[in-house]
Amino acid sequence: MSSFYIILTGSLVAVSCAILGCFLILRKMAMVGDAISHAVLPGIVIAFLWSGSRDSVTMLLGAGALGIISTFLIEFLTNKGNLQSDASIGVTFTWLFALGVILISAFTGQVDLDQECVLYGEIAYVPLDTIVLNSGVDIGPQAIYLLGAVLLMVIAFVWLGFNQLRITSFDPQYAISLGISATLWNYLLMAFVSFTTVASFESVGAILVVAFLIAPAATAYLLTKRLKTMIFIASITGILSAIGGHFLAISINGSIAGAMATVAGIIFGIAFVYVRSKTKGDAKITSRESIVA
Template sequence: MSDFYIILTGSLVAIACGILGCFLILRKMAMVGDAISHAILPGIVMAFLWSGSRDSLTMLLGAGTLGVLTTIIIEFLHKKGKLQTDASIGVTFTWLFALGVILISAYTGQVDLDQECVLYGEIAYVPLDTIILSSGTDIGPKALYLIGSVLFFVILFVTIGFKQLKITSFDPEYAVALGISATLWNYLLMAFVSFTTVASFESVGAILVVAFLIAPAATAYLISKKLKTMILLTCLIGFLSAFLGYYLAVALNASIAGAMATVCGLIFALVFTYVRIISKKVTKVTNFESAKA
């Protein structure tokens, strides 16, 4: 059953991150997930200093709060400071990460507390961390319930706000003209991105989360013309990456998260090659034959 749990967890993370990743790609904010992974360090430290505990839920709340704050600062610098989005992301996550390093060195020097030990998980350990009821019944890995709940709320959010998210992603000015607050929906999206990535970090690790947030959506973007199609393709690509990545890791006796992320990249490379090279050659040949006729 362990392989089933690992593949299922990877698939749920891929789908949850991928759905949100579609909107990040359209908004040219694909690296927000990576920024959040660095910027949450002060939240982890402050949560520990406040609670005196390294409990996962406490760390998650602290990290999630800083993740939301990160997105607010990025948006503020972009809108009010007139910085480009990538510059806003770069400035925000570097100084927040540095602040976290200072807090660790100043206040938690005698405690084993850092990003790696508290928040960054390993998907291979998912089957080992299970929920056992008072009756002694093992109901499965804790990560499945956490990520499953996150995915449910992500789907609910996108379903309810699909129209608003679509319009604000493609044309924010038109959205404002229709009376839709582009800023509000951007903050809501970033809040979901923040908590989804933070929750996923604990279960599968940072590298895999960032890969699932970007690569499947970027791949689907190359071959789809409609947003709904892009989202469905992203979910399919994410599932294939988790499934094939696991068996690649088994065959090579390598890191499961690394193999899944590698498959994401390989699928993107194949699709990119087809779209940018092969399909263009086919189009040229077809046009030449039409001209001859």
């Protein structure tokens, strides 16, 4: 049963990240996911210092706020500071992440809120942190319910805002002409990336969650020209990464989360080789503009 819970947890994280990652890839903002996964750290610490607890909802709110602030800072430095987008991303996430590390070391030294937990996580401990009802019935790991709720919110967000996300991803100017706020939907997307990142901290950590945000979506990006199919393939890739990573970790007695991220990279490599061999150098790899809904 422990293996089932671990695989299920990894799959929930991978699918949530894969869905959002598709839109990050199409917007050429893949590294923004990396930036946010680091930059939300001070938001988590500030939320803890303000509330005095590690309640998941409080952490998510703090992370969401910092995710939006990070996005604003990146766009401000790019548009007003005349910096290239990659430089803006680098400056923003490094100093915010450093600020979070300083806050942890200075103000939470006596609390189980440390850098290693945030960076690496430990999915093997998920089956141990269960929810026990007053009647004494154990209903399963807490992480599964949290990540399951996050996945449902991500699916609802993409389902309800699919057209807006699609249009603002491909042609922001056209979206504005239709009365759709490209900035609003960009901030909403970044907020959901932040929520998903924080919900995944204890399971896979801030660094490894980036692999789930990018690798499955990048794999799907190579294999299809349709957006809905891309989301489906990315989700399946995420699940396969979780399953394969679990058994790889068992076979080598290594990090489960790290193995899942490694398998995601291996699947991407296989897809890349397949696409290159199929095209034989004649057809171009799918471009952002050629993907349709």
